[in-house]
Amino acid sequence: MNTARRRGSLAGSIVLLTTAVAALAVVVTGLFAWRMIRTNAEAQERDQLSRQAEVLARTPQLASWMLDRQQRIAGPQDIQLALVRAAGDAAGPAAAVVDTARRKALLSGRDMSATSRLDGRQVLVEGVPTSTSGGLVLTEPMSAVDEATDRMRGALVLPLVLGLAGAALAGALLGRRLARPLTTAARTAHRLSGGERGLTVPTEGPAEVAELATALNTLDIALAHSENRQRDFLLSVSHEIRTPLTTARGYAEALADEVVTGGEVPDAGRILRTEIERLERFVGDLLALARLEADDFRLDITEVDLDALTAEAAAAWSARCAPHGVDFRVERPERPLTVTTDGFRVRQLIDGLAENALRVTPAGQPLVLALRADGTGALLEIRDGGPGLTEDDIKVAFERGALSNRYRGVRPVGGGLGLAIAHRLTTRLGATITARGKAPEGGACFTVHLPPRPGTATPDIGSAGSYTPRTLG
Incomplete structure (x- = not known):
């Protein structure tokens, strides 16, 4: 039963709502970032490959030396080289990716960036013109982009999880901040219904919650005032009712003991009747109070x-x-x-x-x-x-x-x-x-x-x- 009440509480609902909103935001952000990471990783690899091509293009002797010995550029990326001479022919391990369009672009002095296949693998292709009116082309396997993408995506998981946990924590704090004054107000309302008075609810939390606390404090004052008026009225009636009761009892005892006899009996009866009528009026006041018709003395002018x-x-x-x-x-x-x-x-x-x-x-x-x-x-x-x-x-x-x-x-x-x-x-x-x-x-x-x-x-x-x-x- 406590678990069901907990699930149905305001704090639990706020935590659930904020967590759900955060989870949706994480999913949407993750999907968008998942795709953008691939694009950014490819862009970063192309930029790095292009800078390496520019460095080699400024030192054509080094590029020719590497090409004569069929050398590959050192490193785990397996980058391969091709040189495009001014005569238009291409030589080197990556020469197969230099087609006519790419050759013309390089010979005309423009950079070249593309994706192609080499030795059965998909590769990135970056080419730059050289100072000898030719061009230099570098290729890098697409697997390097995949590896970079995996690294970036792995680094993205932790922030997303932390964001989700932070949202749940923020929801819990918000739920507690809202639920605590409401719980206090509810507890005070139960105590008021149980007859306690003089209670004060702290006016804290959001404006609506503070307004509820103010309303309960006002209700407490109003209840105390109303009950005091009713109590005073009952005390006054109890005080006043003794006088006719004492008079009526005295005459009743006098009649019973035959102290009042003969011609005095009618006068005693009239006094008894008058006092009894007064008692009836007092009882009428009590009944009116019980029906909440009035909590004060009624006047018949x-x-x-x-x-x-x-x-x-x-x-x-x-x-x-x-x-x-x-x-x-x-x-x-x-x-x-x-x-x-x-x-x-x-x-x-x-x-x-x-x-x-x-x-x-x-x-x-x-x-x-x-x-x-x-x-x-x-x-x-x-x-x-x-x-x-x-x-x-x-x-x-x-x-x-x-x-x-x-x-x-x-x-x-x-x-x-x-x-x-x-x-x-x-x-x-x-x-x-x-x-x-x-x-x-x-x-x-x-x-x-x-x-x-x-x-x-x-x-x-x-x-x-x-x-x-x-x-x-």
């Missing part, structure tokens, strides 16, 4: 009577605060105060801030839920009698986990999500949230400014500091 919503929240939180000995108070106008917003999210915002305040408020101290009109919008406040906030606390109050980490082991703290969720909710609602270190009750004060409708400006938060509360219940 309608006209909302904040006075009625505050009264509803006060009923639930009065019951929540009583077991802790906390003095819960509500301040509301007791008349309709309508804004265009998402009532469910405003209630979620109130519950989150009240949950945070209840955690730090000691028994016997107040926890106040206040509502008042502010221009054409509304102002919601959660004030407590707890330890309050310092100026440094206010700077990081809405950062996830900042206060929780700072005061862990010093005062009661939660998971560090409540205030971050509150800030997120107010932003989604087009509202603003601010924190003050000291409320009239001695603890912290969180103020939410709700505009008359999303997208409109919120009131100036400076007026919150001079507000004198009036206890209504």
Whole structure:
């Protein structure tokens, strides 16, 4: 299986392709050179034979002396000599190759180059005029050309083999250069699919491969961002779902233990129904996230009577605060105060801030839920009698986990999500949230400014500091 995968790899394909191209080039070059070597070898032998003829032609006495003794020119090539006299006759061992046309050419002072047969062998024929108005002819067997050709062709084999090996090596290096970043990218993609994040693919290699690495790095960042948003959403829902569960459980236990009886039962039932409806909304958010319809809080914008919503929240939180000995108070106008917003999210915002305040408020101290009109919008406040906030606390109050980490082991703290969720909710609602270190009750004060409708400006938060509360219940 590994062999099959290797054969099908990009590096193997590149090596195979480059080797095949190199082999084709070697074959074509070899065929062309094979033929050219024969031609070049013959040309070189003719040139050498012609130069020897010219040397002898300049010393006719030496040529005549050799001819008188029927001498052959020394050497392994078996070169033979013929002299053409001015009278037109030819003498010597090579005289048989001097025909009429060649004789006339030499006697007229022209060089002569031809191929002929002598003593049953094919020979090269080179002739030059002499200074005595005759000519000199040398012959050399064609076997000398064959020997030279074989030597040249033998010397050609090694370069061709080296060229083929070099092409295969270059293909291997190229394949490795291309395949290595691709293999790294593939390995990273598998790790990303396995859930790992924070991976970085080196942007190396050709431009296309580097672009792939950049795309994978971008994908890693996008996946991490998306998963963080989903994780934050799940954590926020888990955090928020505890409030209605606690309320519903408290009333259910009160009904089961017959603590709530008579005329109080319908009110308890209504509160239970309201809290269960809130739980259904949270479950709906989770289902929407599971279907990838959204990874954030959904908004249902309608006209909302904040006075009625505050009264509803006060009923639930009065019951929540009583077991802790906390003095819960509500301040509301007791008349309709309508804004265009998402009532469910405003209630979620109130519950989150009240949950945070209840955690730090000691028994016997107040926890106040206040509502008042502010221009054409509304102002919601959660004030407590707890330890309050310092100026440094206010700077990081809405950062996830900042206060929780700072005061862990010093005062009661939660998971560090409540205030971050509150800030997120107010932003989604087009509202603003601010924190003050000291409320009239001695603890912290969180103020939410709700505009008359999303997208409109919120009131100036400076007026919150001079507000004198009036206890209504």
